[in-house]
Amino acid sequence: MNVAGLCTSAGINIALCTGLASLYSILRKQPSNVSVYFEQRISQVQVNEEDPITFDRYVPSPSWILRAWETTEEDLLAIGGLDAVVFFRIVLFCIKVFSVAAAICICIVLPLNYLGQPVHHKRIRTESLTAFTIINIKARSEWLWVHCAALYIITFCACVLLYIESKSIAKKRITYILGNPNKLSLFTVLVRAIPFSGESYSDSVTNFFTNYYPSSYLSHQMVYFPDTIRQLVKDAEMMLKMLKAPNPAPSGSNLGGCGLCGINKKPFKILSKNSTDSDDDRTEFVEDLREKECAAALVFFRTRYAALVAAATQQSPNPMLWVTDMAPEPPDVFWANLCVPYKLLWVRKLGVYLAASVLMVFFFVPVSFVQSLVYLDKLKENFLFVRKLSEKRNFIFDMITGYLPSVMLTVLLLTVPPLMSTLAAVEGPVARSGRKISACRKVMFFIVWNVFFSNILSGSVLERFDTLSSLWDIPLQLANGVPSLAVFFMTYILTSGWTGLASELMQPVVLLCHWLDIIFFKGKPVLGYGPMTFPYHTEIPRLLHFGLLGFTGSVTAPLLLPFLMVYFILAYLVYRNQFINVYITKYDTGGLYWPVAHNTIIFSLLLTQVIVLGVFTIKKAEVCSSCTIALIICTLLFHFFSRQRFFAVFHSTAAQVVMEMDRQDENSGRLKEIHDHLNSSYCQFQSSPCSTHDKQVKEFNEQMRSTFGSFKSTSRTTIPKALELGTNRADADDKNPGDSLVILFTYILYFVLKYPYFL
């Protein structure tokens, strides 16, 4: 591709982005779209939908940009938690590093590359973009030390900034823990692999903890099999319907389905305060319940320190029994996974790793196809029709080589996060945030491998038309591949980056679903999702991938950097806007995305250095090569130091911190309050937010609670909120536009198959 091709691509994308942003600024003013663009604000205050229709509503305005710009980090922390802060720290890190890199590389490296060989340059419009890359420098050039110095400066800046950010985020995390004395998870330990002894799992837990932790054990709550509870909930709902029916039919016939069988099936027991045989019934009910317990429980301790200690030590000499871990916060618990037998967890993990690897390998096929379009230049030498195409219509040819591959790649990549998210859930994390982090790592691996490596490697292979003879050649292959592929990555930044941000702003899929809901389902949220949580597992890998492209391109193909800078600045504004307007925060990890980001950035730096080392080897610059090797070693040392110094903060809470918190609460007398709260905070089956019979459910719940109230004194077991009614959408509502898209496709397919005459 030449400069003209790049300009075409950039022009299309700038137009698209401006158009989408303008459209957004109009659409967001329409009252009917408030549930798409202001979900976060709705969750806090009731917005009045009945705005008068004014001219102002149909004029694009940049007010949202100003608002996003003015948001402070404190606001962000309040709205999105520490994770949002970490996210913007990553964006800011990229902006800072790449402004330094851009300054150096555009001013010094780029002219050097362009004038690298004493050839006659064509007109700039038709100049091939590879003339701006390091490839243009002639071998044994005495100017390669400039590249080496630039690499040193960029690495140094990146490491210093990483150190500062790590330090600040680690401090923020500790402040965050200290500043949230109501975090119940710090009092709670998740115990799994409880051995069955005595009458039930619950008794085992009581015996074990009263025996070994007599002074600090408060109470516990068993985890029940989801299906059991779902059945109970169903029965109870049916009962409610029956009770509330205007003219109740005789119960036997009503329950028998067809009413003809004549057998009184009695699928549930009616418990009431006034029934005379309630004691018998209760005992039976509790026994029923005991059979449905899993070998897992949430154990509550009197102090945070006691919980920390119980979680940190191995309880039983058999490491497969009494496995303890800190519990997640109540809204963060992934209930469905708590019942997974602990013994099977490693099998699941292994299976998931295998599945993810297979997915990564097979994705290589479409990526290779996409890649081959970039090399249409090469292909036209071999295939006639390609040559004809390129000769006849130059604009279309530019489109195909410059634009289509990255659009296809973007669309293909959209299907990956939902898949990885599913895999991460199968793996068995006990927290929804844990699942997101796991998905984030998987998507990260996937993108780096499939977009970066397989693109470059397959690209170089295609270009050189020979096979990889040895693994040792990879650095050289990369060195060959990156500068020439920088062109592809530029268009990738334009499409996946810029246009991606514009569509993030527009939320086209959500908007479409919302409109379809209004048109076809009378406004009921069938396709739409209501409040969404921020898709960290897609956005962080995307950001970091662009960071990787930036680092690897900085010295070898600096023309990439301006596009990237624009992307990061846009990202800063767009994501701020989305955080304060769209996404709600149900749970957060407390900044656990930072280690992922840290590792990826270090990996990017190392990869850059290896690639530049390869280039220096190809260009036969021995001194520069050895300097680069020294730099690689220094970067590795920095990485090990950072791991040692900062990562422990993210993995465990310090005893000192929780002890201080315990003391403060004890002195202020708040501990008693927290203990009372603990017993009722974890509830396996919450009322669904969109349930239509909230009032009935509440009534029923109160009835149930009064029935169970008397048990509380007999044992330390808390009667779980689990028995409160309503379907549990907690595990299922982590959905994002990606999933929406999949569901939408399914609907469209269904529609097409049902009404084929429409087409």
Place this chain on the structure above:
Amino acid sequence: MNVAGLCTSAGINIALCTGLASLYSILRKQPSNVSVYFEQRISQVQVNEEDPITFDRYVPSPSWILRAWETTEEDLLAIGGLDAVVFFRIVLFCIKVFSVAAAICICIVLPLNYLGQPVHHKRIRTESLTAFTIINIKARSEWLWVHCAALYIITFCACVLLYIESKSIAKKRITYILGNPNKLSLFTVLVRAIPFSGESYSDSVTNFFTNYYPSSYLSHQMVYFPDTIRQLVKDAEMMLKMLKAPNPAPSGSNLGGCGLCGINKKPFKILSKNSTDSDDDRTEFVEDLREKECAAALVFFRTRYAALVAAATQQSPNPMLWVTDMAPEPPDVFWANLCVPYKLLWVRKLGVYLAASVLMVFFFVPVSFVQSLVYLDKLKENFLFVRKLSEKRNFIFDMITGYLPSVMLTVLLLTVPPLMSTLAAVEGPVARSGRKISACRKVMFFIVWNVFFSNILSGSVLERFDTLSSLWDIPLQLANGVPSLAVFFMTYILTSGWTGLASELMQPVVLLCHWLDIIFFKGKPVLGYGPMTFPYHTEIPRLLHFGLLGFTGSVTAPLLLPFLMVYFILAYLVYRNQFINVYITKYDTGGLYWPVAHNTIIFSLLLTQVIVLGVFTIKKAEVCSSCTIALIICTLLFHFFSRQRFFAVFHSTAAQVVMEMDRQDENSGRLKEIHDHLNSSYCQFQSSPCSTHDKQVKEFNEQMRSTFGSFKSTSRTTIPKALELGTNRADADDKNPGDSLVILFTYILYFVLKYPYFL
């Protein structure tokens, strides 16, 4: 090499072994050698050296074999600790697995290999040994499923045995911990990276632990810089000499070295009970001492559980401060490493890994040379003098190809364990047992890489006279290499294995040093070492390496197995004899060598399967290949399961176990006794066992102690035994024949350089 060559080699070795064993049975009866062959027994009872000279003393007898055979595991546990038991479990595991493997492979696989191709067989004497390997089977043979089945049976046996052994050893470890209520390490936490605050490190520790662990903190003991204490000890020794001199000269002139300077240097302070200004002096002395504290301390807790908890949790929000760990047992502490700043540990570790890797790579050169001797067959086609040699003297040629390479390899390998041991010490372990485990792992890696991989790979490369074109070829290369190299490994088993065992029995180096001491140094232990601890870091890798050879050879070259069986049975007897007679046990790891062994055995199994897979691929047996892939997956699954199920037992102690122990001690009232003992058990500078002025030292110590006695009440800091006199040989006495050999070589070199006319 042909069958005759093998027989020659076997003959030489059998003769050598029998000779050495007979010599041993005579030498051990000589009273003068009692310190070489009965060190372990000397350490328990005083042996009477004045035996009458009888005829019986000069006749070889097999009585030691009987005694070794009759030793039970209980005796072994009492003598050598759990590590000795684990060692013999490894030997027994190998005997069991390889008897099954030998039965199957010799009876079924070996004849199949021999008759694998319909060629006319030569006389068995001149038959090439490769005729007995899997190479002889023709491609697409319908009999390859037998090999596959044999591989399945061997893997199955190995896994079942591993499971049984792991379970039994994990149980033994828990019993061992429960059965040693006097283990002081369970009460002790090693705290490193103490921040300096207040007056001294000691004050920091007191403040921190009285603040956060008020109920469980007992006392602590600071660690001092070794050099400081060494200086103190030197001063004190000098003072002692002065005090005990018959006619003491005026102290000023006596201390000034030449006596002319006239300055009263006063390098130490004389403290006495009766001095009037003792209070001032004491304060000054204590302040002196405080300046010499490291940022590390041993903190004693009232209960084991409290210590476990303090060690398991992260103390400070800054993970580089207040780093806690369980302390080793008093004789196991590696004092010199306690003072290493915690911040530098990772640098040291990294440096050591690098150094070890470099060593491994550079060792490749001599190994390749050794290897080239095996391929003399190939070389003689190219080099004239080799051809002449082989034509003229067949016996010598057999010697060179069959015997010399492995002898050279054995000698070369002797220098490795001391090097790795030094590297392991530099890495910074706080326990001497930890150092040995680390050295064991390094030696293991080294041997597997240098003896196994580099032999096979360089061998195959030499044989095929082409280079490795890709890393993917490695399984195929291994498949090519192993069966043909099995010949080399057979002689390796004969020399390094059989003869190695005989020399282990004889202890030629120690015996030589002992004799040289008697002749040149009038019996003073200058070259000799006195009591030795068992060199687990050389013997376990050796055993496991033979295991690796056995597994990889079992299906591909079954002729190896009988030699190996003999080796393991001999090893069982010889090492038992050595444990009950020679080696003393100063410290043990409590079975921590088992995870190393477990991992290596699994690795061996996997490697075997990969090699056989390579062979099946070469022989184009598709069904067998896929069956082998399934087996590899099953083996991996078993490994992950075992890790999950058993390894945690080796890494940490269960809370339940220590709580039970605490309760028992509390009920029996023994806890108070242990607390008293704790304060005086860890002593940084012990009296050396060979010091000649023990009595004087004792007197001085008592004086010192009475001076310091009054401090004990003012602070909870224990005055360390560190101040007791005597040089510290604790860190230096982990020496083994390998080190002896190095020192002996140095002496010989010195001797040769000084008196060159002797040669």
